[in-house]
Amino acid sequence: MKVASSNEIRLLDKEAVEKYGISHEILMENAGAAVARLILHTASEEDTVAVIAGPGNNGGDGLVCARHLASHGMDVHVYLVADPERLSELVKKNLDRVALANIPVEKVTEKNVEELQDVLPFYDVIVDALFGTGLTRPLEGVYKEAVEAINDSGSLVVSVDIPSGINSDTGEVMGTAVKADFTVTFGLPKIGLLLYPGAEYAGEILVSHISYPRSLIEDDRIKVETNDPLYPPPRQPDTHKGDYGKALFIAGSKRYYGAPMLASRSFLKAGGGYSRLATVSSIVPFLAIRAPEVVYEELEETSSGTISYRNLEKILKLTEASDIVAIGPGIGLDDETARLVLELIPRINKPLIIDGDGLTILARDTTILSTRKYPTVITPHPGEMSRLTGKPIEEIKKSRLKTALEVAQKLGSYVVLKGAHTVIATPEGKAYINLTGNPGMATAGSGDVLVGAIAGMYGIGYGFEEAVRMGVFVHGLAGDLAAESIGMDGLTAVSIMNFLPRAMKELRENFERIYNENSLPVLV
Numbered sequence: 001m002k003v004a005s006s007n008e009i010r011l012l013d014k015e016a017v018e019k020y021g022i023s024h025e026i027l028m029e030n031a032g033a034a035v036a037r038l039i040l041h042t043a044s045e046e047d048t049v050a051v052i053a054g055p056g057n058n059g060g061d062g063l064v065c066a067r068h069l070a071s072h073g074m075d076v077h078v079y080l081v082a083d084p085e086r087l088s089e090l091v092k093k094n095l096d097r098v099a100l101a102n103i104p105v106e107k108v109t110e111k112n113v114e115e116l117q118d119v120l121p122f123y124d125v126i127v128d129a130l131f132g133t134g135l136t137r138p139l140e141g142v143y144k145e146a147v148e149a150i151n152d153s154g155s156l157v158v159s160v161d162i163p164s165g166i167n168s169d170t171g172e173v174m175g176t177a178v179k180a181d182f183t184v185t186f187g188l189p190k191i192g193l194l195l196y197p198g199a200e201y202a203g204e205i206l207v208s209h210i211s212y213p214r215s216l217i218e219d220d221r222i223k224v225e226t227n228d229p230l231y232p233p234p235r236q237p238d239t240h241k242g243d244y245g246k247a248l249f250i251a252g253s254k255r256y257y258g259a260p261m262l263a264s265r266s267f268l269k270a271g272g273g274y275s276r277l278a279t280v281s282s283i284v285p286f287l288a289i290r291a292p293e294v295v296y297e298e299l300e301e302t303s304s305g306t307i308s309y310r311n312l313e314k315i316l317k318l319t320e321a322s323d324i325v326a327i328g329p330g331i332g333l334d335d336e337t338a339r340l341v342l343e344l345i346p347r348i349n350k351p352l353i354i355d356g357d358g359l360t361i362l363a364r365d366t367t368i369l370s371t372r373k374y375p376t377v378i379t380p381h382p383g384e385m386s387r388l389t390g391k392p393i394e395e396i397k398k399s400r401l402k403t404a405l406e407v408a409q410k411l412g413s414y415v416v417l418k419g420a421h422t423v424i425a426t427p428e429g430k431a432y433i434n435l436t437g438n439p440g441m442a443t444a445g446s447g448d449v450l451v452g453a454i455a456g457m458y459g460i461g462y463g464f465e466e467a468v469r470m471g472v473f474v475h476g477l478a479g480d481l482a483a484e485s486i487g488m489d490g491l492t493a494v495s496i497m498n499f500l501p502r503a504m505k506e507l508r509e510n511f512e513r514i515y516n517e518n519s520l521p522v523l524v
C-alpha cells in the first residue's frame, strides 16, 4: 500500500476535488463516518463519547463523527478547542449540524481547559480530532493541555487521521502527542504513522480510502509503500542445489566467527541452495562443526587473524562461480583487509551485499560503488549509516526515510536502513517501510542473519530488488514467529535463523494470512 506525506495527501485531496469532482464535503463526511464505524464496531452503543475537535478539517472530521454516533443513539459530547468564528465554512457547517442535532458542544479555552482532566475520564471513548496533517508546529497552551487530558483519561482513544501532535511526515512528537488505541487514517496511511515514535502513538492503524478513486490510491507519484510480501517463486521438483542460487560469503576473522556462520547458514535456512564461506583458515574447523552444510574456502590470514590481501585473486575466482556475493560480516577493520575489501567491491561482477565492517570500510571511499555494473545493497544500522554519511546518529534516527533515499540515490545502491521499522530505499528513489519484526530482534548477529536472508531470497529466484525487500520481510517474520514461540527476551540471532524455514513455509502455505497480518488493514 502506498504511504503518503502530508504534501502528497494534500495533492491527492486537491485532485480528488478538482479532477474527480469529489467535494471536500464528501471526503469529510466519509472520513467522519469511517471513524464512527470503527467506534460502532469496537465500542457498545451504551458507551459515552467525547469528541475533542480542533480548529481545522481534522476537527471537521470529528464533528461529522459525532453526528454519526449520535444518530446511532450514542451519548456524544463535543469539546471544541477552537474559535468558532475562525472555522472554515465547511467545518462551521458541520458544527451547525451538530448543534441542530442537539449534540452538546462545549467551547474549550485557556479558562476551562483544565476541566477536561476532570470530565474526560467519565467518557468510555474519546475521539482525538484536534490536529491531523495540518500540524505545523509543536503543540502549546490549550492544545497541549487538551492532549495531556486525553492521555490521562484512561478512556479508549481513537485518533482521526493521525494522533494529534505527531508529525505526519517524520513520526516525531511535536511537543506532546495523543497516545491512541486506534488511528483511522484517510485516503492513504501517512509516513508519520509508520515511523517511530509515531508508529507507537498511533495504536492499531486502519485505513479508510474515503472514496478516493483507485488511480489516486495507486498513484506512481507516491514513492513510498509498505513492504508488502510478494509470493515466492515456485521450487521446481527436479532440482539440484545449484538451482537455488550459489552464494559466496566473504566474511569472518579469528575474532568474529559467529557473523560468518550466521550469514552463510541463514542463506540455506531461507531456501538458498549452495552456500560457500570464504574465511580465515584458523576458524574453519570450528565453523564446520556448527555449520556442516556450508562449504568452506580457506583463506590466508594477516597477523591479526583477518583475511589477507594475498587472497584477492582467489576470491575473485570464487565470485565467478557464484550468483550472489556478500562481503563484510565479522571481517574486521585491519588495514590490509580493508584494502582488500576496497579492491574487491568494484571488481566483483555479481550482485553484492555489503554489511557490517564492510560498510565501515566502504565509508572510507564510497565512490568505488559508482563503477559497479551489478546491483549492490548496503545494510547499515544507524551507526554504520552515520559513518557512511557523516551525519550524527540522532539526525539519522529522526530522518530515516529521507536519509535512506538520499544515500540510495547518491551511491546508486539499494539501502536497507535497519531499525524499527526497517526502511528499504532504491536507487530509483522508491522506498518501502517494512512492517514485520519486533524489538526482540535488536540482538547481536541479527544483521548477519538478514544478510543470509536477502541472499537466500535472490537464490530462490526473486529479482534483486524483490530479494532485498523479501529478505527484510522474512527476516522480520522469522523474528515474529520466534518471539511468538519463545518470547522476546531470549530471542537470539540463532533463534531468528532457525525460524527462517518456518517463515518461508508460512509464506508459501498461508500467504494470504501472512499478507493480511503484516499490512495495514482497510476499514470497511
Ligand SMILES: NC(=O)C1=CN([C@@H]2O[C@H](COP(=O)(O)OP(=O)(O)OC[C@H]3O[C@@H](n4cnc5c(N)ncnc54)[C@H](OP(=O)(O)O)[C@@H]3O)[C@@H](O)[C@H]2O)[C@H](O)CC1
Binding pocket: 009, 010, 012, 013, 027, 028, 031, 054, 055, 056, 057, 058, 059, 060, 061, 130, 131, 132, 133, 134, 135, 136, 137, 138, 139, 140, 143, 160, 161, 162, 186, 187, 210
Ligand atoms: N486527506 C484527505 O483526503 C482528507 C483530510 N481531511 C482532514 O483534514 C485534515 C487536515 O486538515 P487541515 O485543516 O489542513 O489541518 P488540521 O486540521 O490538521 O490543523 C488545523 C489547523 O491548525 C493550525 N495548527 C497547526 N499546528 C498547530 C499548533 N501546533 N497549534 C495550534 N494550531 C496549529 C493550522 O493553521 P495555522 O493557520 O494556525 O497554521 C492548521 O491548518 C486531515 O488530517 C484530515 O483529518 C478531510 O477532512 C477528509 C479528507
Ligand SMILES: [K+]
Binding pocket: 058, 128, 129, 130, 131, 132, 159, 160, 161, 162, 163, 164
Ligand atoms: K487527530
